Amino acid sequence: MSPGSRREPFFRHPAQVVAFAFAAAGAIGTVLLMLPTSRAGEGGAPFVTALFTATSAVCVTGLTVVDTAAYWTVPGQAIILALIQVGGFGIMTLASLIALFLSRRMGLRTRLTAAAETRSVGLGDVRRVLRGVFLITVVVESAIAVVLTLRFRAEYDDTWGTAAWHGLFHAVSAFNNAGFALFSDNLMGFLGDGFVLMPISVAIIIGGLGFPVLMELLRTRQPRTWSLHTRLTLLMTVVLLVGGTAFITLAEWGNPGTLGPFDPLGKLLGGWFHAVQPRTAGFNAWDYGVATDETLLGTIMLMFIGGGSAGTAGGLKVTTFIVLFFVIVAEVRGDDDVIAFDRRIEHRVVRQAITVALLGVAAVIGGTMVLTELTDLPFRDVLFETTSAFATVGLSTGITPKIGDPGQFVLVALMFLGRLGPITLVSALALRERNRRYRYPEGAPLIG
Amino acid sequence: MSPGSRREPFFRHPAQVVAFAFAAAGAIGTVLLMLPTSRAGEGGAPFVTALFTATSAVCVTGLTVVDTAAYWTVPGQAIILALIQVGGFGIMTLASLIALFLSRRMGLRTRLTAAAETRSVGLGDVRRVLRGVFLITVVVESAIAVVLTLRFRAEYDDTWGTAAWHGLFHAVSAFNNAGFALFSDNLMGFLGDGFVLMPISVAIIIGGLGFPVLMELLRTRQPRTWSLHTRLTLLMTVVLLVGGTAFITLAEWGNPGTLGPFDPLGKLLGGWFHAVQPRTAGFNAWDYGVATDETLLGTIMLMFIGGGSAGTAGGLKVTTFIVLFFVIVAEVRGDDDVIAFDRRIEHRVVRQAITVALLGVAAVIGGTMVLTELTDLPFRDVLFETTSAFATVGLSTGITPKIGDPGQFVLVALMFLGRLGPITLVSALALRERNRRYRYPEGAPLIG
Ligand SMILES: [K+]
Ligand SMILES: [K+]
Incomplete structure (x- = not known):
């Protein structure tokens, strides 16, 4: 497995690079958002508000702790948009490069680049990934922006300028799974409008599949040749979208605050849209504060699972969970090996x-504990909020602004941890190689 | 690993034996509790109430859906006591025999019996386990019953007869981790009384360690010679008791409904007692309906983890969780092997x-979903209740009687599943042996 490859020109400590880049971008964004030009009201935004945003x-x-539409000026909103784009592009490229780097180092077969025989990641690979992510981003965001712009212009009396700004902002926010919107009630005015909700859903799903899957889909549509990672990601995406849509549509079917007023097709559209959001876009076209407990619980689970690796989605990633599922299958069937496809x-x-799964559970439970201690908010809402922050989803039952400054720091920490934790953890773990000469004798504690 | 041993005189399908025995005992108990002599009021108890109890x-x-002290006559309470004793003795012996059977079959070293060279479980082993469990049960229950009887007689103006009946009932209920009490408010009258709470705690902990651990502790007090199972069980028991006591004492320190009125020593006693209960006895000396959210969340976690294998405790068992913990340790250290002690x-x-852990999560979440659908009770209380049922703990925020007949069937299913699920699952899994000749090529999906 090529233990002697010592020439890695780009990454020495990939995890550190990623964490530093994100912290730096966040710091710069905080400073920019504190400028008086960014805030619609008087003076600049307070430090905590700017840091959180x-x-x-x-x-x-x-x-959000403030209303994106009313609190920030257009320049402020543009800063937010730039941060979203930098964050989404950054995580997609860095995670892809780390995956590439690890697969080379591990000697695993990879289809990410044509030059599969070289063993170390060179500048050529970096350029190839950057160009691929850039092209996919520009193409998807432009296409969705055009569709949204036309719809906003045609149906909602926007000027061409406003329609284009709204179209661009929501396309970027959707593809990067950011969930920021330029309406005070997020997308609640569009529940029932498939021409707004469907393009946004498509952008979210494409961004959430992850770069390695997208590259493989672009290269070939022969499922037989897809890698295990692509198959597992696509399978889980379909299962969670179909299952999530059915579950949420049924749970909200008669709820007067959400899907109640709509005809069956409108209900299905709303259910679909809110099954797409937990993976992990975070737009909302209804008020989660009046959603049923079933929807909230189901959404918490979907958020925790998240989307695909090395894309703009958050959460613990679909492959993490389906691997655990196949462990159960292997165990129940009595197989020695865990087999998938x-x-x-x-x-x-x-x-x-x-x-990754257990530390994720620990982070969410820990955050829930601390917020429960800091506030008097209902347990259900706090659990929803911490899961949403850790999985970088952005859905909320509406408690974010009520959570107080110390609580906001907790959410900031959870967002940062959730965005960078799993990927840096796995890369750090995979780089450790420690072979013990001596094997301890076996012990077998009773289980269950 | 002795594939040719075909002479297992006692067990052919251990999982089926256990499930059948428990279902039969439950059915007989249901019929007996429906008799008019069992009920204090007019007529016999309704089917659902009898089945649930x-x-x-x-x-x-x-x-409980009815007040054990007021609803049932003394004969009715005696039936409950008999069911507890049969259930506790049954699970302890059957789980021990299954563990013995599996370890023999797997060729693992075991210290449960002296005749470690024989490979199949014979009648001699069965007799040895039955006698061991019987002796431990009688000795512990008698000792605790005497202490409790003296205290009830001395401090609470009971007659000798009442004191002895109360002493016996609560000793049996404690050792078998049952949590039934003969007072309408469970043990809420005894918060602050160490002479009642401590003997009960001791009985709970001993019963919850499990027979294999108890046998090994009785055989030798040389920690060096203890099996991995015993070491892990003791370590987790101490960690959870100490950590749980600290956490719960602090969480309830100033709560006027629980520990608020007591001096520091009384607070510590109350915190200790309610840190013992989730593993998995289920007595309560305060009203969990007024406990803090922190306590409820911490208790949910402790309940889910549960106690030791092959004892009277429920939950997913401490060894299940510490094994997963050591997986994380191995992963973080970069070890190829998972090492513990x-x-x-x-x-x-x-x-x-x-x-076991993932299917347990699935059962609790599934039960919570169904109960959320069936009732309008708060999510927090429903999650507490389903965890309590699945882990066979018996703690409640007080919603059990409000949960309705369909909801009671759900709890009955969860109790049955939680009591028998993990042990039968593991035994069924361990008995499957399937060696594939052909190994599939390796695939490595991205994680995190
Ligand atoms: K998001
Ligand atoms: K119990």
Whole structure:
């Protein structure tokens, strides 16, 4: 497995590069948002408000403590948009490069680049990934922006200028799974309008599949040749979208505050849109404060699972969970190996998945504990909020502005941890290699 | 690993034996509790009430839909006591025998019996386990019953007869981790009385360690010679008791409805007692309906983890969780093997632990979903209730009687599943042996 490859020109400590880049972008964004020109009201925004908004934007989360439409000026909103774009582009390229770097180092077969025989990641690879992400981003965002602009102009009496600004902002916010919107009630005015909700859904799903999957889909549409990662990601995406839509549509079917007033097709559209959001875009076309407990609980689970690796989605990633699912399948069938789509998933990957999932649970429970201590808000809403922050979703039952300054710092920490934690954890873990000469004798505690 | 041993005189399908025995005991108990002599009021108890109470007793859970002290006659209470004793003795012996059977079959070293060289479980082993469990049960229950009887007689103006009946009932209920009490407010009259709370705590902890651990502790007090299972169980028990006491004491320190009125020592006693209950006894000396959100959340986690394997405790068992913890440690340290106390935990055990933990999460979430759908009760209380039922704890925020007949069936199913699920699952899994000749090529999806 090429243990002797010592020439890695780009990454030495990939995890550090990523964390530093995001912290720097967040800091710059905070300073810019504190400028008086960014704020619509008098003076500049307070530090905590600017920090929270910049972190939420650069981590493409979308939680807000102020009304994006009313609190910020157009230059302020443009800063938010730039932070979203930098954050989304950054996480997509860096995560892809880390995956590429690790697969080379591990000697794993990869289809990410044509030059699969070279063993180290060179500048050529970096250029190829940057160009690929850039092209996909520009193409998808432009197409969605055009569709949205036409719709806003045609149906909502916007001027061409306003329609174009709204179209661009929401296309970028959707593709990067950010969930920021330029309306005071997010997208609640558009529940029932498929010409707004569907393009946004499409942008969210494409961004959330992740760069490695997109590249493979662009290269070939022969499912037989897809890598295990692509198959698992697509399978889980379809399962969660279909299952989520059915569940949420049924849970809100008769709720007068959400889907109640709509005809069956409108209900299905609304259910679909809110099944897309937890993976992990965070727009809302209804008020989650009046959604049913079933919807909130189902949404919490969908948010925690999240989207695809090395894309703009957050959460613990679909592959993490489907690997654990196949562990159960192997266990129940009595197989020695964990098998998925005729591929053996090795213990290393299984252990990474366990580690990421359990530490994710710990982060969400820990954050919930601290916020429960800091505030008197209902447990259900706090759990929803911390999951939303950690999975960088941005959905809220409406408690974000009530959570107080210390609570906002907790959410900032969760957003940062959720955005960078899993990827840096896995890369750090995968780079560690420690072979013990001596194997301890076996012990077998009773389980269950 | 002795594949040819075909002489298992006692167990052919251990999981079926256990499930059948518990269902039968529950059915008999239901019929007996429906008799008019069992009920204090007019007529016999309704079917659902009898079924719920009998299941709760035989699964040693302790959830109640009626006031045990007022609703049932002394003969009715004696039936409940008998069901608790049958259930506790049954699960302890059957789980121990299954563990013994599996360890023999797997060729693992075991210290449960002296005759470690024989490979199949014979009648001699069965007799040895039955006698061991019987002796431990009688000795612990008698000792605790005497202490409680003296205290009830001395301090609470009971007659000798009442004191003895109360002493016996609560000793049996404690050792078997059942949580049933003969006072309308459970043990709320005894918050602050260490002479009642401490003996009960001791009985709970001993019963919850599990028979294999108790046997090993009785055989030798040389920690060096303890099995990995015993070390892990003791470590987790101490960690959870100390950590749980600190957490709950602090969370309730100033709560006027719970620890507020007591001096620091009384607060510590109350915190300790309610840190013991989630593992998984289910007595309460305060009203969980007025406990803080922190306490409820912490208690949910403790309940889910539960106690030791092959004892009277419920939950997913402490070893299940500490194995997952050591997986994270191994992953973070970059070790190839999962190591605990200089023993290598093999992948088979790790996969069992993942399977049990994830299916447990699925059961609790599923139950919570259904109950949320069936009732309008707060999410927090429903999650507490389903965890309590599944982990056979019996703590409640007070919603059990309000949950309705369909909801009671859900809780009955959760209690049964929680009592028998993990153990039968693991035994069924461990008995499957399927070696594939052909190994699939490796695939490595991205994680996180
Ligand atoms: K988001
Ligand atoms: K119990």
